[in-house]
Amino acid sequence: MPNTYFQFKQFRINQDQCAMKVCTDSCVFGAYVEVSQAQRILDIGTGTGLLALMVAQRSQQAGIEAVEINPEAQVQAAQNFAESPWPARLQLHPMPLQDFAKECSQQYDVILSNPPFFLASLKSDNAAKNAAKHTGDLLFEDILTFAQQHLTPTGKLYLLLPPAEALHFENLARAHGLYVHETLEVYTRIDGKCIRHIQTYIFAPADSVTVNKLAIREADGTTYTVAFSDLLREYYLIF
Template sequence: MRNSYFQFKQFRVEQDRCAMKVCTDSCVFGAYAEVSSAKRVLDIGAGTGLLSLMVAQRSEAEIDAVEINPEAQQQAQANFAASQWQQRLHLHPVSLQEFAKQPRAKYDVILSNPPFFISSLKSPDAARNTARHTGELLFEDILTFAQQNLTEAGKLYLLLPPPEAAVFEKLAKASDLYLSDVLHMHTYHGGKCIRHIQTYTFAATAAAYTKEFFIREVDKVTYTSDFSDLLQAYYLMF
């Protein structure tokens, strides 16, 4: 049975009330996003609050977290309150659409690991169906918010499966947001790519910088040095 919590070096994530539990790809995402110099960060679809907590550990940023699900709201708020960074972690129990109506200072970093459909597309318009998220959160909503609320040098980070990542990239160009970097995450050396971590900015580039990232070695057991180096500040085993 899966634990009701996940213990990190500097914080614990209780997860018994959330459908989306702590997972390896989310941890990689939280450790990968560059936030050391950020003053304001937004976490869209906070869930347990994992990403916000990871960001808080290695930055001095004020962090807003938006979450629409009532159970996840309670879980994230409790996890924030139990952490040493509770004064910088601000949960907003509303949809992104409602949150967007409130005036605010712009963000240096916006990141999201949103829920997504990965099969059973129901409409003839596969691209739009792929872009649709649970809770009526669309890729377009994220892009519109980022376009209006990112600082000029700000960055938008997304964690998505490869098909959805391709759809998001096409939509982003229409919002004047351009893919600058992409991390291709593989479960092990020789394994398929399971996730893309995409970085978007307002600066157009000829081609995005691409890096392959492997969680485990060919034996499917041993963690790679890239993984252990990235998660060393968080995982108890390193």
């Protein structure tokens, strides 16, 4: 049975009500996003609130908003925000992104999302997990349309997706005037499989896309790499 919570150094993620639990690639994403200069940050599809809380820890004054459609996740995220060290800087919008877009007048320096991503894969019998993992209520086009309208001119959109879906998103983004500036390829281990791409989008086309690689574990499949340990050192209790 999965743990009902995940304890980080400065906050706890309660996750007993959410279909999608804390996972390593999401933690890499939350630690990787650059937020030091951001004043306003939006997390689309926050789930447990993990990403919003990770960037809250690293940003000194940013106002952080989060959108979530799932009722159980809404309750969980609200709890995690309230019990964190930064409740005054965290705001949850319990509604679909499409509804939030109709009432939102803010511009954001950073928009980040770990969206439902399986476009054509088989679904399981778990309806809650299907909603969390498969595009449907939250479509790539909705994210791109929102970012096009609500990113500041120098703002950045960050996405965490599997490689195939990342390429699909990249092709869609061009029609919205957003272009990949940097990609971090995340591997299970040094000689392992690439499981995720973390993409950074900006409004200006890049002459060339910077591509970096991060392996979570060494070739033995057990030992964390130095790069992973350094990235998560501010968060994981084991480092």
